[in-house]
Amino acid sequence: MSAHSHVDGKLPHEPEKATLEGRNKVLGFWLFLGAETVLFGTLFSAFLALRHQVGDGNPSSQELFELSTTAWATFILLTSSLTSVFAIQAMHTNKVKSMIIWLVVTVLLGLGFLALEVVEFATYVDEGHKFSTSAFSSSFYTLVGFHGAHVLFGVLWISILIAQIFKKGLTVVTAPKIYVAGIYWHFIDVVWVFIFTVVYLMGKVG
């Protein structure tokens, strides 16, 4: 085994916080999330300021948005947040196999969310809602697309982590990575809560 395994061959209860490096990683990641919050905040403010600038003859948010699609996307992403919590809990009880299974489920749900978003965007483009159609469409695609890009990044990141777990096992080095990826995934879910509220539900209201 590697030099990083615990003295008695057993991982500590919170392996992500067992080393100073792990604790620093978690703290640094929270600072990064503070910056991410600001990033999404600017995109939200641009969208809020421009969402009524539809232009002549272009589809409005009421005409475009389908509540059922958004509801499904929300349900999928919320469920994936829950499955990533299960993965972290499995990690805390040192059940590597079930941790991997939950991570795989999380990735699959993330892919399902992305597939829904791709179909949704394609439908909008067919209805004449392209990136450069109006200020509303540009700010919409920038905000929602940026969130989608974050989901895609999370899917790739967690997939690579799964591969690393297979290679190196769960140690005090790999555990902080899994933990931080879990926090990232929840953050994406929290951003989506604001997107479905501000973009889709408020857009449907008018």
Add this chain to the structure above:
Amino acid sequence: MSAEHSAVEEREKHHKHEGPKKHIIAFIFSILLTIIAFAMVAAGEINTTFIYIFLVLMAAIQVFVQMGFWMHMKDRGHAFPIIGILMGVFVVFTIVIMAEYWAWW
């Protein structure tokens, strides 16, 4: 037995008891808040200002639930994460209010 040792024991005991139950409750709560928000919009014909405030409130509650339970912010030793995220939230509010009420009026 040292105080430190019993603190470790305490923590380990706490961990054994932390099952998926809390997280499932948080999940159900999130789903319920989402359904309420969607239902309000689907029902339609409700005062726009009221529904805006209502929707933002539903989202805010849900964010508290998710950050508290799923991002472990209610757990001890999360003072720095809370400060970090609050700094971000403060800047976000400034930006959003600026864009909505000053730059465009």
